[in-house]
Amino acid sequence: ASAQIGVTGLAVMGRNLARNFARNGYTVAVHNRTAARTRALVEEFGQEGDFVAAESAEDFVAALERPRRLVVMVKAGEPTDAVIEEFAPLLEPGDMIVDGGNAHFADTRRRERALRERGVHFVGAGVSGGEEGALNGPSIMPGGSQESYEALGPMLEKISAKAADGSPCTAHIGPDGAGHFVKMVHNGIEYADMQLIAEAYQLLREVAGHSPAEIADIFRTWNTGRLDSYLIEITAEVLAHVDSATGEPFVDVVRDQAEQKGTGRWTVQIALDLGVPVSGIAEAVFARSLSGHRELRDASRGLAGPTAEPLGKADAAAFADQVEQALYASKIVSYTQGFHQIAAGSEEYDWNIDLGAVASIWRGGCIIRAAFLDRIRAAYDARSDLPSLLADEGFAREIGEAQDDWRAVLVAATRQGEPAPGFAAALAYYDALRADRLPAALTQGQRDYFGAHTYRRADREGTFHTLWGGDRSEVPA
Ligand code: NBP
Numbered sequence: 001a002s003a004q005i006g007v008t009g010l011a012v013m014g015r016n017l018a019r020n021f022a023r024n025g026y027t028v029a030v031h032n033r034t035a036a037r038t039r040a041l042v043e044e045f046g047q048e049g050d051f052v053a054a055e056s057a058e059d060f061v062a063a064l065e066r067p068r069r070l071v072v073m074v075k076a077g078e079p080t081d082a083v084i085e086e087f088a089p090l091l092e093p094g095d096m097i098v099d100g101g102n103a104h105f106a107d108t109r110r111r112e113r114a115l116r117e118r119g120v121h122f123v124g125a126g127v128s129g130g131e132e133g134a135l136n137g138p139s140i141m142p143g144g145s146q147e148s149y150e151a152l153g154p155m156l157e158k159i160s161a162k163a164a165d166g167s168p169c170t171a172h173i174g175p176d177g178a179g180h181f182v183k184m185v186h187n188g189i190e191y192a193d194m195q196l197i198a199e200a201y202q203l204l205r206e207v208a209g210h211s212p213a214e215i216a217d218i219f220r221t222w223n224t225g226r227l228d229s230y231l232i233e234i235t236a237e238v239l240a241h242v243d244s245a246t247g248e249p250f251v252d253v254v255r256d257q258a259e260q261k262g263t264g265r266w267t268v269q270i271a272l273d274l275g276v277p278v279s280g281i282a283e284a285v286f287a288r289s290l291s292g293h294r295e296l297r298d299a300s301r302g303l304a305g306p307t308a309e310p311l312g313k314a315d316a317a318a319f320a321d322q323v324e325q326a327l328y329a330s331k332i333v334s335y336t337q338g339f340h341q342i343a344a345g346s347e348e349y350d351w352n353i354d355l356g357a358v359a360s361i362w363r364g365g366c367i368i369r370a371a372f373l374d375r376i377r378a379a380y381d382a383r384s385d386l387p388s389l390l391a392d393e394g395f396a397r398e399i400g401e402a403q404d405d406w407r408a409v410l411v412a413a414t415r416q417g418e419p420a421p422g423f424a425a426a427l428a429y430y431d432a433l434r435a436d437r438l439p440a441a442l443t444q445g446q447r448d449y450f451g452a453h454t455y456r457r458a459d460r461e462g463t464f465h466t467l468w469g470g471d472r473s474e475v476p477a
Helices: 012-023 035-048 057-062 078-090 105-116 130-136 146-159 178-206 212-222 230-240 263-274 279-292 294-299 313-349 355-361 372-382 393-416 421-434 440-451
Strands: 005-008 028-031 051-053 069-072 096-099 121-128 139-142 463-466 474-476
Touching: 005 012, 005 057, 012 028, 012 035, 012 130, 012 146, 028 035, 028 057, 035 051, 057 078, 069 078, 069 146, 078 096, 078 105, 096 105, 096 146, 105 121, 105 178, 121 130, 121 146, 121 178, 139 146, 139 178, 139 355, 178 212, 178 230, 178 263, 178 279, 178 313, 178 393, 178 421, 212 230, 212 313, 263 279, 263 313, 279 294, 279 313, 279 421, 313 355, 313 372, 313 393, 313 421, 355 372, 372 393, 393 421, 440 463
Parallel strands: 005 028, 005 069, 028 051, 069 096, 096 121
Antiparallel strands: 121 139, 463 474
C-alpha cells in the first residue's frame, strides 16, 4: 500500500482531480469501471506524478495507505450507490469514502448514516469549477465527520484553489450532508447570477440598442469594478465571439433555449420545504424552463406588446450605468437569499455552518467566484449572527444608493416589454422586507373567512377567529 489517495471514476472530473493530487506530490491510486480509461490516464499523464493503476476494486483498495481515502467521481445517483456497495465491504473502520459528485444532500445523509454503522467515514464533498477547476484548483465543500476532515482536509487544502489572500478554497462545512447542501445552494446562486447577467445583456441590447460587441466592452468595464467576477468575465468573452460560419455574433446563432441539469431546481425545491424565500433563484430556474417551451412561445407571438419608442442614443450610456446598479443590487439580494437558505439548512439539520467560511471558500475555483465574496465574508466575520446580508451596514448602504436606478431600469424594461424577472423578483424582495405593513394581514383575514384558520392581532397576544357567517364578532380561538 503506497498511495495516499485513490480516485475511482475517471471521466473528465475524476481524471483531472487525480492529476491535481499527483501534481501536488501525492501518490494516487486510479481506478475506473471500464479499465481502458485507467490505462489511458496513466499513458497520457503518467509523467505528471506517481499513479498506481488498479484494474480491480480489490487491487485499488489494496493500493491505499490506511486510513484509506477513496474519492468517488462517478455519475450522481445510482452509480454512486453501486460504487459504494462495491467498495464498502473491502474497507475497514476508519477508512473514508469521499463522494465528489453532485449528489443530493439527502442521499448523502442516507449514505453517511449507513456507512457510519460500519465504521466507515462518508464525506459528501461538493466540487465546483468544472473540469478546469478539478485540474488546477477547485472550490471544495466537504461535509462529514470532523475526524475525517482531519485526515483529508490538508490534502484538499493543497489541491484546492487559493483565494487572492492565499487561503485555500476549502473548509470543513459540517456533518453528513452539509457539504452537498452548500454545493447545491452554490449552484442555485450560480443560476441566479447567470440570469441577472442575461437580463442586463438583454436590456442593454433591446432597450438601449447596443450591439453584442459593445455590450462585451461594457461587461469588461464592469469587471474592473465591484462586479469583478468569473461569470462577468466569461460573459464578455461569449458576447465578443463571432460565429465563423456566418460572421454573425455567436450569441445570435445559438438557440435561445436554456438547459439545466437539476441542481438549481433542487435548491428551489428544498427552499420550499424549508420555507425560505429564494425568489431570485426560483425565477432563474423558471426562466430557463420558460425559454425551453418553444410551442408556448410560438403560440404567443401574436400577443400585443407596448407601443413606447426605444430610448434615444443619448440615453444609452446613462442607461448602462443604471443597469450596473440594478445588476449589483439584484446580486446582493440573490446572495442574501442563498445565505438565508444555508442558514436555514444548518438550523434544520444541526450543521453549525460558518457562513463566513462558505463565502471565503467560494472566492476562488468555483463558478461564482467574485471579488464581492470577500465583502460577504467580512460581513459574517464582523457579525456571525447577521440575520440577513441586507442587515450588513455596507450592503444596506450600497443597495440604498442603487435603488433609484434599479427602479428606473425596471420601469424602462416594463415600458419596453422586456422581461426582467430576476431584477423584478429581487426588488420585490427588497421592498417587501423593508415594508412597514404587508398585505399578509389581508391574506390572514381571507384564510380565517373561508377556513376558520384564525389570526393573531397586532395589538395584543392570543389567537382569534371572527364569526364571519354569524354576527362577525371576534372570539378567542
Ligand atoms: P459523469 O458524470 O459523466 O460520469 C462518468 C463516470 O461514472 C465514468 O467514470 C463511468 O464509468 C462512471 N460510472 C457510471 Br456512468 N456508472 C457507473 C457504475 N454503475 N459503476 C461504476 N462507475 C460508473 O462524469 P463527470 O462529468 O466527470 O462527473 C463526475 C461527477 O462530478 C458527477 O457526479 C458530476 O455531477 C460531478 N461534477 C461534474 C462537473 C462537471 O463540470 N462535469 C462539475 C462538478 C461536479 P465508465 O467509464 O466505466 O462508464
